[in-house]
Amino acid sequence: MMTVQGVKYMSDFEAKKAILDIGKRMYDKGFVASNDGNISCKVGPNTIWTTPTGVSKGFMKQDMLVKMDLNGRVLMGNSKPSSEVKMHLRVYQENPDVQAVTHAHPLVATSFAIAGISLDAAVLTEAVLGLGSIPIAKYATPGTEEVPDSIAPFVNTHNGVLLANHGALTWGKDIFQAFYRLESIEYYATILMYTGNIIGRQNVLSCDQVNKLLDIRQKLGITAGGIPPCSLQETNMRDVITSSDIRPSWPASPIQAPLNPPVHELKGVTPLVKPGQSSPLKEGGCSCGISSIPKETAEKKDTEHLSKAKDEIIAEVVRRVMGQFN
Numbered sequence: 001m002m003t004v005q006g007v008k009y010m011s012d013f014e015a016k017k018a019i020l021d022i023g024k025r026m027y028d029k030g031f032v033a034s035n036d037g038n039i040s041c042k043v044g045p046n047t048i049w050t051t052p053t054g055v056s057k058g059f060m061k062q063d064m065l066v067k068m069d070l071n072g073r074v075l076m077g078n079s080k081p082s083s084e085v086k087m088h089l090r091v092y093q094e095n096p097d098v099q100a101v102t103h104a105h106p107l108v109a110t111s112f113a114i115a116g117i118s119l120d121a122a123v124l125t126e127a128v129l130g131l132g133s134i135p136i137a138k139y140a141t142p143g144t145e146e147v148p149d150s151i152a153p154f155v156n157t158h159n160g161v162l163l164a165n166h167g168a169l170t171w172g173k174d175i176f177q178a179f180y181r182l183e184s185i186e187y188y189a190t191i192l193m194y195t196g197n198i199i200g201r202q203n204v205l206s207c208d209q210v211n212k213l214l215d216i217r218q219k220l221g222i223t224a225g226g227i228p229p230c231s232l233q234e235t236n237m238r239d240v241i242t243s244s245d246i247r248p249s250w251p252a253s254p255i256q257a258p259l260n261p262p263v264h265e266l267k268g269v270t271p272l273v274k275p276g277q278s279s280p281l282k283e284g285g286c287s288c289g290i291s292s293i294p295k296e297t298a299e300k301k302d303t304e305h306l307s308k309a310k311d312e313i314i315a316e317v318v319r320r321v322m323g324q325f326n
C-alpha cells in the first residue's frame, strides 16, 4: 500500500497479484467464458493496472497486464488493453472514490440483463444492505463510446449495473469489494430467479423493514444503492412450523403476485397489485392475501388441496431445478 494525497492505493505488485487472483476466481466461478471479462485497479490518482484483450481471465500472467492512465494512454506492458476498458475509465472519471472495477458475464445476472429485468426486488436482506438495487443500463454497442455513456448515470448512485444484452459491471473502494459485488449480483439474481420463476413466490419486505435495513446500510458507510420498491405490510412475521401454515399455490403461473402487495411494480419479476386494488389473477390461481377472494373459501381450498399441493410443489421444484442444469 502507498498513500498519495491522503488516499491509500495498492502498489503495482499488490494490484497485479490481486487482478490475477480475482481473474482466476471469476473464471472458476463461471462468470466468464473464453476470453470474456475484464478487471482494473487503481495504483494512483490517475493510473490503473488492467487486464489485456484476448486472454482468459483464468490463465493470466503478471507480464500480460497493462498499466494505463485515466485518459486511456498505455504506460507500461506489452499487451493491448481490452476495448471494454473504456467503461472502467469512465467509472473512475465519474467517481474518484472508486478504486477498482470488475466486469463479467455471469449467467443468471446476464439473463436478467437480456430480459430487461432490473434487480431491485426487496426480498433479500443482504442484497438491500450491501449491494442495493442494480439497474440496467440501456443497450450499447460493445467497444463504442455508447457503453461508457450508458453506465455514467449510475456510477455515483449505485454499486453496480447490468449492461443490457451483455453482462454486469461493478465497482468498489478496493478490488475485493468490486469483485464481491459482482458475486453478490449473481447470487441476488439467482435468488430472484428461484423465488420468482421456480418456486413462484416472493414475499417482498415492507417499507418499514426496508427502512431499517437502509439505516444499517448508512451506518456501514455505504452511500449508494438506491431504494427498492417495498410492501405496505410486513413480510414473514410469523413462524412457519407446519405445512398448514402455508397456502398451496402450486401449480399455477410460474410468476405470481407476492403475499404482500408492494407499493411499486417490480418490473417483470412479479405482477403486482397496489394496495386497495383487486387482484389481476383469477380465483383459481394463487390468492396471495388479496381481499377479493373470501377468506373462508381460500381456507377451505387450502385444506382440500394441501396434501396434493405439497407433493406437486416438491415435484415441480425438483423438475425445474434439474431443468436449469440440463
Ligand SMILES: [Zn+2]
Pocket (backbone or CB within 6 Å): 036, 037, 084, 103, 104, 105, 166, 167
Ligand atoms: Zn463484456
